[in-house]
Amino acid sequence: MNNKIFKGLCVGLLGMIALNSCTKLDVKTYSVVGSGSYWQTPDQITAGVAPAYGGFNSISAIDAGIATMLECTADDIVVPTRGNDWGDAGHWDALWKHTYEKTNSNWNNGWNDIFNAISSCNNIITAVNGIKPAPSSLPVILAQVKTLRAYYYFMAMDVFGNIPIVTDTTTSTTSPTKARADVFNFIVSEVQSSLPYLTTTVDASTYGKVTRYFAFALLARMYLNAQVLTGKPGLSYTAGTPAWQKASDYCDSILLSNKYSLMSNYFDNFAPTNGPSSTENIFAVVTDHINNKVSSWENAILHYQSYLAFGMSTGANLWNGFCSAADFYNNFDTTSSYAASGSNTLRTYRDMRSGQWLIGQQFIGTYNYPPSQNVVVAGPSANYILDAQTGFPLAFNPNFTLFSDPSAQGRLAGVRNIKYFPSPNSGKSGNDMDNDIIIFRLAEILLIKAEAQIRLGNPGAALPLVNQLRTRAYGGNSSFNLTTINLTTLLAEKGREMAYEGVRRDDLIRYEVAGNGDYFTRARVPGKAKDPDQHTMVFPIPAQQMTANSGLVQNPGY
Known part of the structure; x- marks a missing residue:
């Protein structure tokens, strides 16, 4: 599907408030x-x-x-x-x-x-x-x-x-x-x-x-x-x-208020029901498939036939576009445990955040919430989802090198992100996700303060902040917490925590301007040469x- 057909779909005035209840309202x-x-x-x-x-x-x-x-x-x-x-x-x-x-x-x-x-x-x-x-x-x-x-x-x-x-x-x-x-x-x-x-x-x-x-x-x-x-x-x-100290101080204005706390499950911040019930989200754009049809995130990400995995209506309006390549995906801890369930093999990720990716062969009607647990990774070929145009099995691959690829494999290039978990209501008209879009949440505040403290020469203050997120990511198991931290490990952790939340560009530019090396302007796969200079930062x-x-x-x- 060509992107031209959905330009301008996300229009209409935003009814941003749920008044006196947890119901998303159509605000006049x-x-x-x-x-x-x-x-x-x-x-x-x-x-x-x-x-x-x-x-x-x-x-x-x-x-x-x-x-x-x-x-x-x-x-x-x-x-x-x-x-x-x-x-x-x-x-x-x-x-x-x-x-x-x-x-x-x-x-x-x-x-x-x-x-x-x-x-x-x-x-x-x-x-x-x-x-x-x-x-x-x-x-x-x-x-x-x-x-x-x-x-x-x-x-x-x-x-x-x-x-x-x-x-x-x-x-x-x-x-x-x-x-x-x-x-x-x-x-x-x-x-x-x-x-x-x-x-x-x-x-x-x-x-x-x-x-x-x-x-x-x-x-x-x-x-x-x-x-x-x-x-x-x-x-x-x-x-x-x-202004690292000021960044840290404004984080404290939130952290010391005790108004917010981390959700026990990472994905609950982004779920189709992620409204006022989230204790972590500081501000979100309120959307739903009835009153406030403005969100197209998963429509842009999911393959045309992905509706078969998520119980969406037949012919859901999906566009097979946005994805991630191996360099970014490989930053995630994909260590998993596996279990047999009838004729299927199920995968559960050690770091729950790794469940935000669709990778490998996709199966009919298999995705339950949260997507980090009991993911079908092997099963009867009769349950394979196929790409309708080519007949190829729908198997997402992060290892692709061509930006423009006319082959059948090119249609399946890149892993797909489902942290904004699709609901059966998603995809009917192209801009009808129920997931509220997160602008600020507590996890980012912890990471901002952590970076500010490292840059101020106090990594010891940063470590427990980051480990709060890692403990949550590993299901409450603190044995995977970091014992040391520096700017490199922090950026990697922020990538795992904040992917697809609109801050990665700023992170890469900041690291480069601060003198930490080429981050934003560097060469990347697929097909991006190193920028000739730094004017592309705006x-x-x-x-x-x-x-x-x-x-x-x-x-x-x-």
Whole structure:
């Protein structure tokens, strides 16, 4: 299936909140900001600020936008060309190989998505500030919307580097480019000034809403990357000022609150029922297959015939695209135990996180939740799933070397990730997963603090943080905990824990800018040569935007 057919599927305004229950609700949105008497109750505020959350629909959608600019430029996700499928005018090739042309319309899609989200926030802020008399809820409203806008600016700065800062509803088309460090400081100022007015309540009523802990998580992630984000993009990246201690401190603001705890099973954070019941997820984009059909993650990953393994409806709308290659997959501990069950052989992974991969021969109706236990790896050939086009057994192989492969084997290249476990409801229309998409969770906070402590010269403080995750990963067995830790082992651990969660690109760039070696720009299999320099650590400002706004300045190297 060609990717063109699903561009734009993930639209509609996000109903982000489960109010007073664990049920995901279809939250009504309001295009007109009402009078001051309207913005008083929690429900009224929820409805009024709902458009500000709408940006999460587009920036988390797996199409030609921000999400793929973040996900498909690192080493964990590759979208190879499979015969006539997934060519898309070289879009996926450009992401993987870092051959970014400023005329590529896909970067322009990402730019428009993010600045449309910022514009929605600006509209609300301007309208609410204009209400006379001001509603008593004004500080709470402004804090929530400004923090959302700050997150969107973080995303824009992350991929485009130097961008304009627009905070009102001006119609000017010549807003000037600001240096990346200036954007960084603007975001920090906005979030810090909002902190006192953000809720500290963590329950079903605040699920899918910006809380103080969302803000702390954003600041922790930003300060972890401060050396990159306050630096200057160029052919040789000029590093800025690191802020490891601040990253650690903002992690403590979450960890010492005791508001969150690790789920005992890794996969429960991503399951089709991963809503307010997760004690680990700090912020998630609320989706489901009825009221909020915006998520296409597993549709993009699973093979056309994978519906046979997961009890989906016949002819489910699956696309056979995203996968991972051997270099990344081999980082996982795939040691397993095996047991006979009738005519089948079942596999249980020692490290439960390794169960997020579909590898080898796939079987009809075999996948139970969680996917780390009792996976069928051998059985009667009558139960083999076959690729319908070629008749070949559906067997996923991480060891592939061709980015573009017209052969039958090319259709099956790469292991497939199912940490967002598919449900029978998934795949019917192409954007109907029930799994909420995770933006921040406690595991990342532990890993941020661990890295900050290592870089501050205190690996002893990092070790127990990482071992919390390893103990959970090995089913509560601490005998697999690390006894020493350094930056290399930490990055490997973060790869195992945080694959497909949108942070790998930042990790690789940060490690390289911090002087730890070639991470982001290095050669990779399949078919990526080493980047000629470091200008690819940001994307070009899209040519369409340069034409429309004479105030913009193009990034170096483009």
